[in-house]
Each structure stands twice: as structure tokens, then as C-alpha cells.
Amino acid sequence: MRQLKDVARYVRSKNAGPFWVTVDVFCDDQASYETLCAAPALGAVAIGALYGVGSNHVRIFHDDNLKVIKISFPRPIAQGSARDVDSHAGQQFVPLLSVAI
């Protein structure tokens, strides 16, 4: 079974304001992009389970021109609060790298 990191070229995460995280999945070619667009692991239900947020809050965008899948969801813990471990959400893409595609 391939993992996301075997298919995508580059994956990153960052805050989108103090209350949201956004993850960008960049693809090199059309075939990889279409594979990832169709992958259940990059759907709202799987993302909600992976990050511990309600799937109804997960927003997913497919940019055909850039071959980018963008996934945004509310931060389970607001930025900089006592239990936040990643102030800029810069490492929040890592759990996604190993999901099965």
C-alpha cells in the first residue's frame, strides 16, 4: 500500500489565523493529483478522525491548475493556548504523510 508521501511531491501545514490549520498537498503530475483527489484518506471523514475534529468542519479544495489539494480545519486547541504544542501549526502535516492511499 502506498502512503501519501510516496505520491505527493510536497506537503506543508500552517496556521490560517489562530483558530484554523491549513494543509497543502502539492502534486508533480496529473496522475498523482487525480489519485489523491480520489483517495478516501484525504476525505473529510478520514481527516476529521486523523486530527480529532468533526468532519463537518473540514474544508477541502481541489485546485486543478496548481495540482494542489488544500485541507483546512479548526484547530482542536487554539494557537498558543496552554496545551498547544505547535504554535504555527508548521508540523501538523506530518501525521498525513503516512496515511494509506
Place this chain on the structure above:
Amino acid sequence: MPTPVKVLVPTGALGAGCPEDAFQRGVSLGPDALAVDAGSTDSGPYYLGAAVSKMTDAATKADLRQLMLARDKLNVPLIVGSCGTSGTNAGVDWMARLCEEIAVEEGLTATVALVYSEQTAAGLAPYLARGAITPLPPMDDLTQGRLDECEHIVGLLGYEPLAAAIEAGADIVLAGRTTDTAVIAAVPLMRGLPAGASWHAAKTAECGGLCTVQTRRGGVMMTIDDEGFDVEPLAADNACTPFTISSHLLYENADPYRLTEPGVVLDAKGATYAALDDRSVRVTGSRAELKPYTMKLEGSGAAGFRTMVFTAVADPKIMDRIGDWLSRLEAFLREGIGKVLKVAPADYQLDLRPYGWNALDPRHAPTERPPLEVGLMVLVTAATQTRATEIAKYCNPYLLHFPLNLDDPLPSFAFPFSPAEVALGAQYEFKLNHVVHLDDPCELAVTRTFIAGRGEFHAAA
């Protein structure tokens, strides 16, 4: 038809620097305005809660001096938004003091408008009472109690108060919290250029050189005209491509196509990006939709005090069973804090963060192989610093000596410093994610003017 407007954006954050050669090349292109953002919430709630700048005086002054000297030469408006990181009144006054010092040192004078946007819980109470403050997802409805918890509240200015200050004669505008984009869009919009192109150009340039290939080679020049905008890097040896420009809309945006600004929504879904040559890009087709005017609010308040202890473990016997060791240690510490210190569970927070194992992803502990070593950060949060440190000190001997099994020989772990406890001070948190609906874009902004270089500036905040 309005004349095209060129806006020079030297950097994504005042104090981060713009190489002098790149900057001077930009100046030689004859910009109509110089615009830079000096703040963000991205560094966390401390800077707003404590109303202090993240950037040093020296780095901020170096960048501001570069801009003020160019402004003096070109005689075009200079706009600095979100002064002092969080854009509090103290942040604006801090920037004004640096501006005054530079003016005196360089022997120049300039009319400076200070546009304050700090709010108070009492000042916002009437808006809340009449239902004019609404939440943004994922937040709930605002309460007066929530407003009262904030040490500092700022409203994000749109372009209107900045444009009004320039129209009233300001050479330099030093603004409180402002949307990153309004700083850049202000002059194009006040000169009658289209909202779609102006806001999209501003969004593209808000992080300076981040929309270019060599992101640390300085900022960009934006030329906004009646049908779209052109982007080129300031540095002659840097480039923008349709990919670097279009993909920048993804950055730090939950929605890559629709960007909400005060009174307007940018819709970039239909925009097209074309290379003009090998280093500049033209963008057309951006649209803007007017909407009722709202100002976003940010608030930060104290949430106790923290003390940290950091220890490190590499013993293979513990590494093999790190999960067991951590859960036994935590249970032991919590029991002792209750029994020995008589502190109830509700009166403190204890977080164990095993760096090297699963500190960054506590929901997924790796099982396939043991870590080589673990840096264990223990964070204690309590109502006072004294209490937080007392609990941390109680934890200290166990973070040095806690064995995996009770009958193991006593281990000793690796404290990196002495004392092992570090008081981290007040813990702040963002309290607001709301907008206030305004009839007049300038009604919650306060502007005052002084002449820099004549010793006239006195802090208001």
C-alpha cells in the same frame, strides 16, 4: 481611467529586512507608495496580551530608516500596519518613537499620522448589546465576560482610515492592527483602482518576497492598473512565476479563493496568471464583492502562569517502554501533588511533552521502534507563578530519578541546566474570533498627527 499605481513592498514583516541592493532597485522604479506590515497573530497570544513587540528596536529601526529615507527622496506615502506586532496603542507609540528618533538622526521632517485601533471591553459593550458583534467559525457567540477577560483588544483596520490620513496630508501612516492587505491596497484604492485587482495584489504581496522564487532576496513591486496587476521582484536576479504567484493564495488561508476583508470579499477563483517575461507576472480576472462593513476583533487575556522543567532520557531500558514509563511517572506526580502539596486537580495543569517520541502528535504514539532519546518537557500551569513553580519543584526529583519499576536500581536522568525549573511567566490565550459590524469604516479608529523630527512626539497610550 485611473493612472496605474506602483506599491513597493520591501518585506513581509518590518524588521525582517530587505537587502539594500534589492530595495534601491525598487526605489529606482519610482513607486507611488511604500507599504509594509509590521505584525501578525502568528507568533501567538503573548504579544497582544502583554502589548510588546516581537521585533527588536534595532531591527525595526533599520528597516524603518531604509523606508523613511526612500520616502523622503521620493515624496510618496509610507504606510506601516500592525505596529508593534499586535497593533496595540503601545505598539503604535513604540513605532512612533522609533520614527521620531530616525527623523532626528537623519535631519528630516515628515507629517506622521498615528491611526490607533485598540478597543476596550467597555467601548465594545454597546455593540455587543445591540447584536453588532458576531462570531467567526469555530467560535461561539461573544459574551461581555469574554470581552472582560481580555488584557488587550484590537480591531483590524481596513484601508479607509489609512487613506483618510493620507488624504489629510500624512507623509507617513503608522497604524495599529490592520489587515495585512489593507496596508498595500490603501493607495491603489484611494486613487480609484478596482477593488478586485487592488486586494488581490495586496494579498499576493503581503508576505513580501514569499511569492517569489528566492524568498529571502527582498520584496516585490506591485503595479495595479484598471484591469489587473503586475508583480516583479525588487531584486534584479530574483523572479516571480505564474506558479509562485498563484500558489501564494494558498499560504495561511483556509480558503484559497475567497478572502474576506473589511467590507469586501476578494474572489480570485477566476483569476488568470501569465508570465510577462522570465521574472514578472501579470494577473487579471480578480473580482471583488462588496458586503456589509465588518471589523475583525482580536483579544488576548491571561490564563495563569507557567513553569517548565526539562529533562532528558536515553536509557535503552526506558526507551523500550517509554509509554509505560511516562504514564507511571504522570500518575505518580499527580498523586503527590494532591497528597503532599494539597493542590486539587482543578487548580493546576500538568503537561508531559516527550520530545523525540510523540510530543508533536500526542494522539498517535509510534509503536514500530523505540526512540533513541527523549527530551521530556514538563509544563505546569497554575493561577500564580509561585504555585506553578512550587508544583514544578515538587516534580524535580522524580524527573531526575523516577525508575521504570519500583525495584529497579535508582536511575538518574539528564537535566540540561540548573536550576531545572524555568518560570515562563504569564500564559496568554486568544479570546476572540469575532467581527463588529460598523456603519462607518473609521468609527473605531482614532487618528492623531505629529511632525516627526521636531521633538513633538509624546506617547498617548
